[in-house]
Amino acid sequence: MKRIGKNRFFLFAMTMSLAASAVVPADYATQWPLTLGRDDGGAYRVVLDASVYRQTQDPQLRDLVVLDHDSAAVPAALFAPQDALAKPAARIAVPWFALPAVRNDGGAQGWELVSQVDADGRLRRVEARITDEAATALARTALLVDISRVREAIVALELQWQPLDALDLGYRVEASDDLEHWQPLATRGRMVDLQRDGRRLLHRRIELYGLLPQYQKARYLRLTPDRSDQPVAITGVLAELAVARTAVAPEWIELAGRRADAGSDVAFEFELDGRFPVQLADVTLTGNHAVEWRLESRDDGDVPWRLRTGPWMAYRVDAAGVGGSSPAQALGGNVRDRYWRLHANTAVAEAPKLRLGYRPETVVFLAQGSAPYALAAGSARAHRTDAPVPQLVAELRRLHGEEWQPSPAYLGTAKPLAGEAALKPAYDWKSWLLWAVLVLGALVVAGFAFSLLRGKSTG
Structure with missing residues (x-):
């Protein structure tokens, strides 16, 4: 309750x-x-x-x-x-359809695949239409897996099945982009579920080694068992994603600035064309250099500048075997300001490039x-x-x-x-209407008061 x-x-x-x-x-x-x-x-x-x-x-x-x-x-x-809810899932369930297995006697397949596909490639319906009565007895242990809507690299598939006494069954894997032409993949899977003396040996994975469905013409996978005499009732297929194993790398925006010197102060101003959650900053100049910088930002041209990081030394040294460059500077949080300014402690001949790094945020919504x-x-x-x-x-x-x-x-x-x-801000007609009503009411009251005073003086 x-x-x-x-x-x-x-x-x-x-x-x-x-x-x-x-x-x-x-x-x-x-x-x-x-x-x-x-x-x-x-x-x-x-x-x-x-x-x-x-x-x-x-x-x-x-x-x-x-x-x-x-x-x-x-x-x-x-x-x-960095929020736990924003991180991609380690595994996701993918649609799958059971198909008849291959006949052990090497005879004809005895069935044909009939499918209904949406415009985006998603399988709506899959039917194995029997063309040979001998195929009706085949166990439906082959699988057609729809990964057409997965954008991340797939590390492996994990099969789930109903409990059974013993399972030791190999699978070969083929990929297709149109359900007509199939290419074998250089991988195999072996499903094992064995028990003895209270111990259990279990293996559910088929390694795919970072398969990219959208770029490797592999929107659909066909898993075919080595034999058809092994009963197994598949209950689910999970895809393990590669993105779950790695940290989110920052993305970078490079801005070209304009010189904004004030007297002896060497400065350059930049404008960012979006509300990016900036967390990192770096400065680049051509050739070898070493300059001390301060970085400021603001969101409006009428408010004071705020120091975001610095002073720090940005450098680059190109030398055989001993070259290097300075790391990016962390800003200590997300900054979405539009305007940015760099100050240098020495004269700079060319305008630097300001590189701002951010990690994309995530929107979670309820369907x-x-x-x-x-x-x-x-x-x-x-x-x-x-x-x-x-x-x-x-x-x-x-x-x-x-x-x-x-x-x-x-x-x-x-x-x-x-x-x-x-x-553009909406026209606030309600406020104007309210003010108009107030002014009109005041004029009416004033007119009424004036008429009373005038009546008294006449009397």
Whole structure:
């Protein structure tokens, strides 16, 4: 009962948050269609890219929402890349379909594959149509695995099956991009599940060594067992992703500046064209050099500059065997300022390049409403309503285990909504109307008072 109560609380809080915000797509400049990694994920995570940061206007990225099919906002929250909820899942479930195994006598296959594929390559339906009665007795231990919506490199597949007395079955692996032409992969898998004297030997993995489905014409995998007389009921297929093993590397933006010297002060100013969460800074000059720098930033031309890092020495030495360059400087947090300024402690002949590093953030959203979903950003008149997404995901992880992560979703090609019009503040006609009513009321009262005074003086 307590668990049900908690779930109802979170759903109620989500619904209230959603009801409190009325989203109009015309309030946003651009949208990105979202491709879901799986249909039944419930909660999803999408990593932002440079095009989103260049469109957002708000320093806290509040002008960023996720919309459902009916253009209604769904509960969403922004997470830093180091947050546990923002990290990609180590393993994800992928769609699979059981197929008849190959006949042991080497005879004809006896069946043909009939499939229905969406425009994005996702398998909707797979049917093994029997063409030879002898094929009806074949165990359905071969598998067709749909990895068309996986964008990350796949390290391995992990098969799951119902309990059985003993299993020792080899699989060969083939890849296809169209379900017609199949290429064998240089890998094999062996599914082992044996028990003796209270001990269990279990092996579920098929190594794929970083297979990239989108770039290696491998959107579909066919797993064929070595023989058809081994009964096994497959219950699930998981894909282990390579990104889960490595830390997120920073991405870099290189800015060209303009000289802004003031007397003896050597300075260069730069403008950043987006709300990037800048965490690192570096300076580059051509040739060998060693210059001490200070870096400042601000978000408006009328506010004072703030020191972000420095002084530090940036250098580069090109020499056989002993060359090197200075490391990037950490800023101590995310800085989304538009304007940046470098100060040098000595004369610099050429304008330096300022390199700003950031790690993309993640938006986690609840699949409320109906698909397809889209990410919308860029507005001077609308903001995202706060939603208790972190609490919801934490509760789901408590229920399903600490390794549970939201399913992946991926940004599509940007499409315009209101464009530049959404970046202009809305005309506040309500305030003007209120002031007009107040002024009119004051004039009416003044006129009434004047008429009373005039009547008294006449009397």
